[in-house]
Amino acid sequence: MPPPNPADYARFDDLLSPDERALRDKVRAFVDEEVRPLVPECYERGVFPAQLIPKLAALGVFDEHSPVEDGLIGHELERGDAGLRSFVSVHVHLAGSAIRFFGSDAQRTRYLPVMAAGDVAGAFSLTEPGHGSDPGTLETVARPVPGGYLLTGHKRWATNATIAGVTVVWARLAEAGTDAGEIRGFLVERDTPGFRPVPIEQKLSFRMSASSEIFLEDCFVPESQLLPGARGLVAPLSCLTEARYGIIWGAAGAAEACFEEALAYSLEREQFGRPIGGFQLTQEKLADMYAAVVQSKLLALHLGRLKERRALHHTAVSLGKRTNVRHAIFVARTARTILGARGVTSEAVSLRHAANLESELTYEGTDEVHALVLGRHLTGLDAFR
Ligand SMILES: Cc1cc2nc3c(=O)[nH]c(=O)nc-3n(C[C@H](O)[C@H](O)[C@H](O)COP(=O)(O)OP(=O)(O)OC[C@H]3O[C@@H](n4cnc5c(N)ncnc54)[C@H](O)[C@@H]3O)c2cc1C
Numbered sequence: 001m002p003p004p005n006p007a008d009y010a011r012f013d014d015l016l017s018p019d020e021r022a023l024r025d026k027v028r029a030f031v032d033e034e035v036r037p038l039v040p041e042c043y044e045r046g047v048f049p050a051q052l053i054p055k056l057a058a059l060g061v062f063d064e065h066s067p068v069e070d071g072l073i074g075h076e077l078e079r080g081d082a083g084l085r086s087f088v089s090v091h092v093h094l095a096g097s098a099i100r101f102f103g104s105d106a107q108r109t110r111y112l113p114v115m116a117a118g119d120v121a122g123a124f125s126l127t128e129p130g131h132g133s134d135p136g137t138l139e140t141v142a143r144p145v146p147g148g149y150l151l152t153g154h155k156r157w158a159t160n161a162t163i164a165g166v167t168v169v170w171a172r173l174a175e176a177g178t179d180a181g182e183i184r185g186f187l188v189e190r191d192t193p194g195f196r197p198v199p200i201e202q203k204l205s206f207r208m209s210a211s212s213e214i215f216l217e218d219c220f221v222p223e224s225q226l227l228p229g230a231r232g233l234v235a236p237l238s239c240l241t242e243a244r245y246g247i248i249w250g251a252a253g254a255a256e257a258c259f260e261e262a263l264a265y266s267l268e269r270e271q272f273g274r275p276i277g278g279f280q281l282t283q284e285k286l287a288d289m290y291a292a293v294v295q296s297k298l299l300a301l302h303l304g305r306l307k308e309r310r311a312l313h314h315t316a317v318s319l320g321k322r323t324n325v326r327h328a329i330f331v332a333r334t335a336r337t338i339l340g341a342r343g344v345t346s347e348a349v350s351l352r353h354a355a356n357l358e359s360e361l362t363y364e365g366t367d368e369v370h371a372l373v374l375g376r377h378l379t380g381l382d383a384f385r
Contacts, residue, residue, distance in 0.1 A: 007260060010294045015301055023069055027076040030059055035080040039208060040346040046201060048083060048210040050163055057118030062092055067307035071249035071300055078250035079257040082356035083208030085250040090159045093242040095122025098168045098185055102229035107187060111166060120165030125158035125214055126236050133369050136233045140216060142171040142184060148222040151186060154215055161197040161212035165190050170236050185227040185235060194219030205359045241314045244364045248303060248320035251360060252296035255328040258350040259289045262335035285334050292327040299323060315377040318370040329357045
């Protein structure tokens with residue numbers, strides 16, 4: 001019998017089909033060859049490498065996939081950097097899902113093919129400076145005028161908005177009428193007068209992601225750009241459930257990258273005349289990290305298989321997002337300690353992943369909000385307000 005692979009992740013690969021493994025390997029090779037070499041400089045400069053968009057399209061990343069395939073893609077992209085996975089997640093699962101689920105035939109025909117080709121990037125703007133965890137109280141308004149709507153408001157934290165060709169903006173209908181006050185989605189194209197995305201630059205996390213503030217100043221959007229099927233907060237929330245599912249896999253990918261970095265370094269770095277991986281304290285860290293990575297991957301795969309059977313409830317997505325981000329933060333920080341001083345430089349990946357994971361703890365529902373979702377599911381009691 002061959003010796004066990006130290007990082008076979010409890011034979012996780014045995015649970016994948018040959019096609020799933022092949023897709024995973026293809027995306028992994030792309031990330032290793034084309035992405036990893038770019039990341040340190042892009043991260044330090046705080047820019048998203050937009051030159052990768054056509055390559056991601058050619059790789060088929062924007063095409064329709066099964067939930068497990070989608071997850072494996074997210075896992076591999078985040079092994080590179082969370083900013084890359086987040087670009088794809090917002091493009092495909094937030095903006096793309098909004099158009100797929102709620103768009104008219106004309107909107108689907110206009111946007112989905114060019115988005116799949118990578119010619120037009122998508123963004124999704126729900127959050128506002130005063131409305132994060134509680135987006136139901138958002139203040140951006142859409143005032144009906146002849147032929148369309150005038151959007152006015154201030155949005156914040158819209159990933160991709162500075163590089164996107166189309167942004168899904170969520171706003172509240174103003175003025176009289178039976179649907180006044182209802183939250184609706186609008187497809188706003190980049191050059192629309194009154195639409196002004198501005199980069200958020202003072203970030204210590206997600207530096208390789210185009211996070212934007214958006215100012216909407218009497219921005220006229222024709223009636224044809226209103227998403228006809230999206231009515232109320234439930235519409236953006238259903239898109240967010242799609243994207244959160246991706247975080248479950250992405251966090252597992254970040255954790256795996258940190259664990260592998262720490263394991264390799266522990267065998268190469270010597271102190272007191274022996275590899276630091278030979279010390280019991282290091283081995284305990286490696287064992288705990290390995291357990292967290294294996295549990296994260298298995299949970300992601302289990303939830304993915306449920307999603308394939310259309311049996312994935314949103315509370316299970318909350319469970320997965322919260323659990324895997326927590327696991328990944330533990331792994332990234334522990335890996336950083338094994339790397340010693342090298343771990344605080346950009347030669348190593350673990351501290352960058354740890355910094356990114358701080359955003360993942362907060363975005364698409366904070367750790368606390370997902371605890372409240374689970375608490376309500378378990379007890380039937382709503383502790384949100
Ligand atoms: C890198 C990054 C990318 C993002 N991308 C997007 C995007 O593409 N589109 C978009 O629309 N938004 C995006 N966001 C915004 C993100 O979704 C919000 O940051 C998130 O919803 C939390 O809102 P907040 O930051 O305003 O925090 P707040 O809601 O102000 O929360 C602050 C703290 O209060 C806690 N809290 C709030 N309410 C309760 C409660 N009822 N009980 C207990 N604790 C509570 C929170 O858990 C948190 O700890 C992004 C954010 C980041 C950091």
